[in-house]
Amino acid sequence: MSELNANHISMTFDEPNGNRVEALQDVSFNLKQGELLAILGPSGCGKSTLLNIIAGFLAPTSGAVLNGNTKLTHSGPDRGMVFQQGALFEWMSVAENIAFGPKMAGVASEKIRHTVDDLLETVGLQDFGDKAIYELSGGMQQRVALARCLANNPDIILMDEPLGALDALTREKMQSLVLKLWKETGKTIILITHSVEEALFLGERLFVMAPRPGRIKQEYYLPFAEEGLTKDPRDVKTSAEFIAKREEVLSMIWGMEEEIMGNNQAVGL
Numbered sequence: 323m324s325e326l327n328a329n330h331i332s333m334t335f336d337e338p339n340g341n342r343v344e345a346l347q348d349v350s351f352n353l354k355q356g357e358l359l360a361i362l363g364p365s366g367c368g369k370s371t372l373l374n375i376i377a378g379f380l381a382p383t384s385g386a387v388l389n390g391n392t393k394l395t396h397s398g399p400d401r402g403m404v405f406q407q408g409a410l411f412e413w414m415s416v417a418e419n420i421a422f423g424p425k426m427a428g429v430a431s432e433k434i435r436h437t438v439d440d441l442l443e444t445v446g447l448q449d450f451g452d453k454a455i456y457e458l459s460g461g462m463q464q465r466v467a468l469a470r471c472l473a474n475n476p477d478i479i480l481m482d483e484p485l486g487a488l489d490a491l492t493r494e495k496m497q498s499l500v501l502k503l504w505k506e507t508g509k510t511i512i513l514i515t516h517s518v519e520e521a522l523f524l525g526e527r528l529f530v531m532a533p534r535p536g537r538i539k540q541e542y543y544l545p546f547a548e549e550g551l552t553k554d555p556r557d558v559k560t561s562a563e564f565i566a567k568r569e570e571v572l573s574m575i576w577g578m579e580e581e582i583m584g585n586n587q588a589v590g591l
């Protein structure tokens with residue numbers, strides 16, 4: 323069991339026009355193995371920057387991220403990423419996409435076949451292994467993306483707005499799939515979303531981030547993800563407790579948006 327530690331992460335970007343952007347300022351948190359963290363916040367508050375630092379795609383200006391005792395300096399198989407869309411290999415079948423990681427890692431082909439079959443079943447695509455990616459709906463493609471990520475057996479799954487391009491109904495079904503995968507696999511998951519409802523429903527922990535400089539403004543521990551495993555998602559999302567929390571978080575974000583608009587008007591943007 324390993325713990326993810328983000329220690330005093332700051333990230334400053336120097337723009338070509340000479341401006342400095344403090345994308346993240348002194349962000350610290352610990353995440354236990356198997357926790358599901360949702361991150362929410364207005365555009366530009368550093369959500370993707372934080373995820374990219376954890377993924378090892380970006381090096382922070384200062385601070386460090388550790389998985390257990392290992393400092394994360396590069397991308398690695400201990401972390402898997404699921405993007406909003408477009409990250410699948412279009413020229414490969416569904417099964418070949420899922421098999422790609424284990425194949426590159428030199429896993430025996432018989433074992434890969436078993437892994438692929440298991441994962442196709444886990445994500446509800448058992449009859450679709452031979453299909454081409456373009457034959458699948460957006461929701462099915464995201465199921466493949468989840469299966470492909472799981473095939474590498476990462477400790478931590480990083481999701482950058484993974485359901486953002488889906489229609490409302492498919493998105494709800496996929497939220498339930500994310501909860502099921504979380505419970506069945508015991509993986510640590512960090513999920514960025516722009517949807518307050520999705521963040522509250524999926525995050526057993528939730529960070530609401532604020533911009534300029536990017537930082538964690540408020541942290542919540544929430545019961546709804548656990549409830550969503552056994553109850554109808556509609557019942558969870560229409561409960562008085564859920565609605566009250568949604569209003570609280572929405573008004574916090576609206577407050578930040580208004581502040582940003584005010585600042586932009588003051589500098590003539």
Ligand SMILES: Nc1ncnc2c1ncn2[C@@H]1O[C@H](COP(=O)(O)OP(=O)(O)OP(=O)(O)O)[C@@H](O)[C@H]1O
Nearest residue numbers: 335336337343345364365366367368369370371372
């Ligand atoms: N490579 C870069 N060079 C310069 N500035 C950058 C770079 N990457 C991000 N930024 C800036 O850092 C800040 C945080 O960006 P980031 O993309 O992490 O925010 P975000 O919360 O994910 O936004 P969104 O919700 O719009 O995706 C923004 O002001 C952005 O313009």
